[in-house]
Amino acid sequence: MNEMTYDDQLELEANLNAGARITLPPPSPITPQITIQRQECDGKWTDETRINEFIDRVVADELRVAGFIEDYAPRNRNQVIEALQNGQTLKYDLDWYANIRQTPQSQNSNNHPALIVCDCGHSVRKEMVMAASMGTSCTNCYDRMSD
Ligand SMILES: [Zn+2]
Numbered sequence: 001m002n003e004m005t006y007d008d009q010l011e012l013e014a015n016l017n018a019g020a021r022i023t024l025p026p027p028s029p030i031t032p033q034i035t036i037q038r039q040e041c042d043g044k045w046t047d048e049t050r051i052n053e054f055i056d057r058v059v060a061d062e063l064r065v066a067g068f069i070e071d072y073a074p075r076n077r078n079q080v081i082e083a084l085q086n087g088q089t090l091k092y093d094l095d096w097y098a099n100i101r102q103t104p105q106s107q108n109s110n111n112h113p114a115l116i117v118c119d120c121g122h123s124v125r126k127e128m129v130m131a132a133s134m135g136t137s138c139t140n141c142y143d144r145m146s147d
Contacts, residue, residue, distance in 0.1 A: 013067040032081045035103040039089075043097060054100050055080050057092035120145050 032055070038048035048054060055077055062074035075083065083090060089101045115123040119135025130137045132145035 009067065012063065034081065034084055036084065036100050037103050039097045039099040039101075041095070041097050045101070047103065048100065054092055055084075058090045058100065061090075061092050 032051060034051065036048050036051055036054060037045040038054065039045055058080045059075070059077055062080070066072045066074040080090060084100070084102045087102065089099045092098050092100055114126065116126050116129050116136070117123050118129055118137050118141070120132075120137045120141035122138040122141065124138045128139060130139060130142050132142050133147040134145045137145035
């Protein structure tokens with residue numbers, strides 16, 4: 001996308017002005033390890049499970065913006081995901097509320113305390129991790145994980 005010629009940009013702009021659908025690259029089969037929220041027209045944020053679809057929409061909106069702003073380098077999927085992970089709110093369409101963001105971490109940690117995966121293979125809360133001679137362990141596996 002960064003190698004678009006000026007003619008390419010003019011053509012893209014013309015297509016966009018004509019209401020043409022943007023041809024997107026095939027969606028990635030890998031769902032990024034983030035959770036997102038989508039803003040509703042009342043301004044409230046709701047959890048959105050169609051992560052790949054909305055990232056593709058943001059990529060399409062980046063191309064739309066690039067059609068209007070000179071020297072604007074539209075962000076690709078990875079850059080969009082990175083921006084979300086950095087806490088940015090990103091537009092996926094024209095409406096003022098057409099935004100997505102990464103689910104705020106504070107909401108997650110309040111409801112689900114962070115779990116640590118021990119060497120025994122079980123996930124426990126940080127304060128429950130035990131140090132056995134064969135590695136970290138949950139309380140149930142402590143004897144098995146001790147020499
Ligand atoms: Zn265990």
